Amino acid sequence: xxxxxxxxxxxxxxxxxxxxxxxxxxxxxxxxxxxxxxxxxxxxxxxxxxxxxxxxxxxxxxxxxxxxxxxxxxxxxxxxxxxxxxxxxxxxxxxxxxxxxxxxxxxxxxxxxxxxxxxxxxxxxxxxxxxxxxxxxxxxxxxxxxxxxxxxxxxxxxxxxxxxxxxxxxxxxxxxxxxxxxxxxxxxxxxxxxxxxxxxxxxxxxxxxxxxxxxxxxxxxxxxxxxxxxxxxxxxxxxxxxxxxxxxxxxxxxxxxxxxxxxxxxxxxxxxxxxxxxxxxxxxxxxxxxxxxxxxxxxxxxxxxxxxxxxxxxxxxxxxxxxxxxxxxxxxxxxxxxxxxxxxxxxxxxxxxxxxxxxxxxxxxxxxxxxxxxxxxxxxxxxxxxxxxxxxxxxxxxxxxxxxxxxxxxxxxxxxxxxxxxxxxxxxxxxxxxxxxxxxxxxxxxxxxxxxxxxxxxxxxxxxxxxxxxxxxxxxxxxxxxxxxxxxxxxxxxxxxxxxxxxxxxxxxxxxxxxxxxxxxxxxxxxxxxxxxxxxxxxxxxxxxxxxxxxxxxxxxxxxxxxxxxxxxxxxxxxxxxxxxxxxxxxxxxxxxxxxxxxxxxxxxxxxxxxxxxxxxxxxxxxxxxxxxxxxxxxxxxxxxxxxxxxxxxxxxxxxxxxxxxxxxxxxxxxxxxxxxxxxxxxx
Amino acid sequence: xxxxxxxxxxxxxxxxxxxxxxxxxxxxxxxxxxxxxxxxxxxxxxxxxxxxxxxxxxxxxxxxxxxxxxxxxxxxxxxxxxxxxxxxxxxxxxxxxxxxxxxxxxxxxxxxxxxxxxxxxxxxxxxxxxxxxxxxxxxxxxxxxxxxxxxxxxxxxxxxxxxxxxxxxxx
Numbered sequence: 001x002x003x004x005x006x007x008x009x010x011x012x013x014x015x016x017x018x019x020x021x022x023x024x025x026x027x028x029x030x031x032x033x034x035x036x037x038x039x040x041x042x043x044x045x046x047x048x049x050x051x052x053x054x055x056x057x058x059x060x061x062x063x064x065x066x067x068x069x070x071x072x073x074x075x076x077x078x079x080x081x082x083x084x085x086x087x088x089x090x091x092x093x094x095x096x097x098x099x100x101x102x103x104x105x106x107x108x109x110x111x112x113x114x115x116x117x118x119x120x121x122x123x124x125x126x127x128x129x130x131x132x133x134x135x136x137x138x139x140x141x142x143x144x145x146x147x148x149x150x151x152x153x154x155x156x157x158x159x160x161x162x163x164x165x166x167x168x169x170x171x172x173x174x175x176x177x178x179x180x181x182x183x184x185x186x187x188x189x190x191x192x193x194x195x196x197x198x199x200x201x202x203x204x205x206x207x208x209x210x211x212x213x214x215x216x217x218x219x220x221x222x223x224x225x226x227x228x229x230x231x232x233x234x235x236x237x238x239x240x241x242x243x244x245x246x247x248x249x250x251x252x253x254x255x256x257x258x259x260x261x262x263x264x265x266x267x268x269x270x271x272x273x274x275x276x277x278x279x280x281x282x283x284x285x286x287x288x289x290x291x292x293x294x295x296x297x298x299x300x301x302x303x304x305x306x307x308x309x310x311x312x313x314x315x316x317x318x319x320x321x322x323x324x325x326x327x328x329x330x331x332x333x334x335x336x337x338x339x340x341x342x343x344x345x346x347x348x349x350x351x352x353x354x355x356x357x358x359x360x361x362x363x364x365x366x367x368x369x370x371x372x373x374x375x376x377x378x379x380x381x382x383x384x385x386x387x388x389x390x391x392x393x394x395x396x397x398x399x400x401x402x403x404x405x406x407x408x409x410x411x412x413x414x415x416x417x418x419x420x421x422x423x424x425x426x427x428x429x430x431x432x433x434x435x436x437x438x439x440x441x442x443x444x445x446x447x448x449x450x451x452x453x454x455x456x457x458x459x460x461x462x463x464x465x466x467x468x469x470x471x472x473x474x475x476x477x478x479x480x481x482x483x484x485x486x487x488x489x490x491x492x493x494x495x496x497x498x499x500x501x502x503x504x505x506x507x508x509x510x511x512x513x514x515x516x517x518x519x520x521x522x523x524x525x526x527x528x529x530x531x532x533x534x535x536x537x538x539x540x541x542x543x544x545x546x547x548x549x550x551x552x553x554x555x556x557x558x559x560x561x562x563x564x565x566x567x568x569x570x571x572x573x574x575x576x577x578x579x580x581x582x583x584x585x586x587x588x589x590x591x592x593x594x595x596x597x598x599x600x601x602x603x604x605x606x607x608x609x610x611x612x613x614x615x616x617x618x619x620x621x622x623x624x625x626x627x628x629x630x631x632x633x634x635x636x637x638x639x640x641x642x643x644x645x646x647x648x649x650x651x652x653x654x655x656x657x658x659x660x661x662x663x664x665x666x667x668x669x670x671x672x673x674x675x676x677x678x679x680x681x682x683x684x
Numbered sequence: 685x686x687x688x689x690x691x692x693x694x695x696x697x698x699x700x701x702x703x704x705x706x707x708x709x710x711x712x713x714x715x716x717x718x719x720x721x722x723x724x725x726x727x728x729x730x731x732x733x734x735x736x737x738x739x740x741x742x743x744x745x746x747x748x749x750x751x752x753x754x755x756x757x758x759x760x761x762x763x764x765x766x767x768x769x770x771x772x773x774x775x776x777x778x779x780x781x782x783x784x785x786x787x788x789x790x791x792x793x794x795x796x797x798x799x800x801x802x803x804x805x806x807x808x809x810x811x812x813x814x815x816x817x818x819x820x821x822x823x824x825x826x827x828x829x830x831x832x833x834x835x836x837x838x839x840x841x842x843x844x845x846x847x848x849x850x851x852x853x854x855x
Binding site: 368379545 | 721
C-alpha cells in the first residue's frame with residue numbers, strides 16, 4: 001500500500017516534470033506568462049510529491065517491511081532508529097530518490113525567489129531543473145525502483161517486481177540483511193547527503209548560465225544571481241569530501257584519509273572545476289573578461305556532477321566503492337553526452353556576444369594570476385580524468401586493461417598543488433590590470449622574508465626531506481601573506497576611522513565578506529597542507545604480536561598490551577576490546593582501547609582503532625588478531641601520523657571561511673532604499 | 685596617427701604572444717607530468733587466466749590481478765602478519781560477468797569449480813575485514829620466482845551481501 005503510494009507519486013512527478021518542461025518552453029516561445037506560471041507551479045509541486053515518496057521509503061524502512069527488496073537490503077531488526085531512517089541513502093535506489101528530493105527542494109527554492117528584473121530567465125531555469133529531475137526519475141522508475149517487492153511464485157524462484165506477477169504472493173522475510181557495518185558511522189551518515197547537496201546545488205548556476213545563453217542576456221547578471229548558490233554548492237561539496245576523508249581515517253583502519261579511488265575522484269572533479277569557477281567569475285565581475293571560460297567551467301561542472309553520480313552508480317570502473325552492475329550506466333552516458341552537446345552548441349551560438357570587454361596586459365596582474373590558477377585546477381582535473389578513464393582507453397587501444405594507482409596521481413598532481421599554493425601567496429598581493437615584478441616585489445618582500453625565517457627554523461629543527469621543506473616554506477609564505485593582508489586592512493581602517501583594531505578588523509571583514517572569507521579559506525588550506533605533508537611524508541608504522549605485559553616500540557612511542565576482553569552486545573555484535581598503555585619516551589601517557597567488532601548478522605568484522613591525538617601527531621593502534629582462549633597474546637598494527645590533526649583543523653577553518661563568504665550580505669537595493677528613507681525622515 | 689595605431693597593435697600582439705607562450709608552457713608541463721607518471725606507474729590489469737598465459741614475460745612488473753577468494757585456503761600467521769590464500773579465475777569483463785548471472789554467481793562458480801586456474805597469493809599486513817570465501821580480491825603486486833603472487837595492496841568486495849557501497853579495505 002505505502003509502496004504503491006510512493007511509487008505512484010514518483011510516476012506522477014515524472015509526468016509533471018515533462019509537462020513543466022513543455023509548458024515553460026511553450027510559454028517562453030509564445031511569450032505567454034500564464035504558461036510559464038503553470039510551469040512554475042509544476043516545479044513547485046515536485047517537491048511535496050517527492051517528499052511523499054521519500055517519506056514512504058522511510059516509513060517502510062522504519063516499519064521493517066522486508067517484503068520490499070530495498071528495505072531488506074539495507075536494514076535489519078537490530079538496527080537503531082536513526083540508522084533505519086538514514087538507510088534512505090544507504091543503497092543505490094534510495095539514494096537516487098534522495099538525490100531527486102534534494103534537487104526538487106533546491107529548484108523550488110530558486111523558483112520562489114523574486115523574479116521581477118529577471119523574468120526572462122525563469123522559464124529556462126525551470127526547463128534545466130526539470131529535465132535533470134525527469135532524467136533521474138526515469139532512472140528510478142524503470143531501473144532502480146526502491147519500491148520493488150519480492151514475490152513468491154507457485155513454482156520456481158522468487159522474483160523481484162513492482163506489481164505481483166500472476167498467481168504470486170508476497171514473500172515476507174522476518175528480518176533484513178542490514179546496513180554494511182562499515183557504513184554505520186556518523187561520518188558516513190552525513191557524508192553522502194553533503195556530497196549530494198553539493199552536487200545538486202551546482203545544477204542551479206548551470207541552469208542560470210543556460211538561461212542566459214538561451215535568452216541572450218549574456219552580461220554578468222547570471223553570475224551575480226548565482227554567486228551565493230555556487231558558494232553554497234561548493235561548501236557542501238567540500239564538507240562531503242572532508243567528512244569522507246575523516247570517515248576513512250576513523251573506520252577503514254589503514255591510517256589514511258584519501259586513496260585516489262575512482263569514486264573519490266568522481267566527487268573531487270566537480271569540486272576542481274567549481275573552485276576554478278569561483279575564482280574566474282571574479283575576473284568577469286571586475287574586468288568583464290573570461291566570459292566564455294566561465295560558461296565552459298559551469299557546463300563542465302554540471303556534467304561532472306552527473307558523471308560523478310554515474311561513476312558511483314554504474315560499475316563501469318573497478319572501483320572499490322560501488323559495484324552495482326546496472327542498466328543505468330549507458331543511459332547516464334547518453335544524458336551527459338546530450339547535455340554537453342546542447343550546452344556547447346548554445347555557447348557557440350552566443351560566442352560573439354560573450355566577447356571580453358578588456359584585454360589582459362600584464363603577466364603579473366591579478367587577472368593573469370587568476371587565469372594561471374584556473375589552468376592549474378584544470379590541469380589537476382585532466383590528471384584525475386585521465387587516471388579514471390585510462391583503463392578504458394588502454395583496453396580499447398591495446399586490448400589490455402592497464403590501470404594507474406595512487407602514485408600516479410600523487411606524482412602528477414603534486415607539483416600542481418605546490419604551484420597553486422605559491423599562487424595563493426602571490427595573487428592576493430597583485431593589482432588588477434597592471435602589475436610588474438617591481439610593484440609585486442614591494443608588496444611581497446615582508447611576508448616572503450618572514451616565511452624564509454620559518455624555513456630556516458624548520459631546517460634547524462632537523463627536517464631534511466626537500467619536498468617537505470618546500471611544502472612548509474610555501475605554507476609559511478601563504479599564511480604570512482594572508483595574515484599580513486588582514487593586518488594591513490585593519491590597520492588602514494583603524495587609522496582612518498579611529499576604531500579599535502579588533503573592531504576595525506571585524507568591520508573590515510563585514511564590508512567585504514567574500515574577500516576575507518576567501519582569505520580564511522586560504523588559511524584553512526595552508527593548515528590542511530601542513531597536515532597532508534606530515535602524514536604523507538613522515539608516517540611510520542610497525543606491527544607485531546606481543547604477550548600480555550610485553551611492549552612494541554615505534555620511534556619514541558611504545559605500547560604495552562595490558563588485557564583483552566571479549567563480550568557480546570545487545571545489538572548483535574561480538575566485541576574484542578584490548579587495553580593498551582601508550583608510552584612516550586618511556587613514560588605512560590595514555591590508555592587506548594582498540595577493538596574489533598564482529599557483526600553476527602552480516603558475518604563481518606570491523607576494526608576500530610584506538611587513537612591518541614595531539615597537535616603534534618596521532619598515535620593510531622589497531623587490534624589485528626588475538627588468541628581467543630588464553631588471551632595471552634595479541635597482534636597490533638601501529639601508525640605514527642605526524643601533524644595529521646592540522647588537516648582536520650584546517651578543514652574546519654576552510655568550512656568556516658566558506659560560510660563567511662557565503663553569508664548573505666544586506667541586499668544593496670534594500671540598503672539603498674533604507675538610506676533614502678532615513679534621509680527623507682531626517683529632512684522632515 | 686597611423687604610427688600610434690601601429691604601436692598599440694604591436695604592443696597588443698606582443699602582450700598576447702606572452703600569454704600564449706606562457707599558457708603553452710603550462711599545458712606542456714601538465715602533459716609531461718601525465719605522460720611520465722603514467723609510464724612510471726601503469727599496472728597491467730589481468731585475470732588469473734591471462735596471467736598464466738603470459739607466463740614469465742610479466743615477472744617483475746607491477747600487476748593488478750582480480751580473482752575469487754577460496755575461503756578454505758585463507759591462512760593467517762598473526763605473529764609475522766603473513767596472509768596467504770588462493771584465488772580462482774573470474775572473467776575480467778563486466779559484460780561477460782553480467783552474461784553469466786552477475787558477480788555473485790560468477791564468484792560462487794569460480795570457487796566451486798576445481799578445474800579453474802588458481803593463483804596463490806602472499807600478503808603481509810593486517811588481515812582485511814572483508815576477506816572471506818567468495819569475495820572478489822583485486823591485488824596489486826608482483827609475481828615471485830616461486831610462482832606465487834606477492835601483493836602490496838589488497839582490495840576486496842563482497843557482492844553477495846551488499847550490492848553497493850562496499851568501501852575500501854586495503855593494507
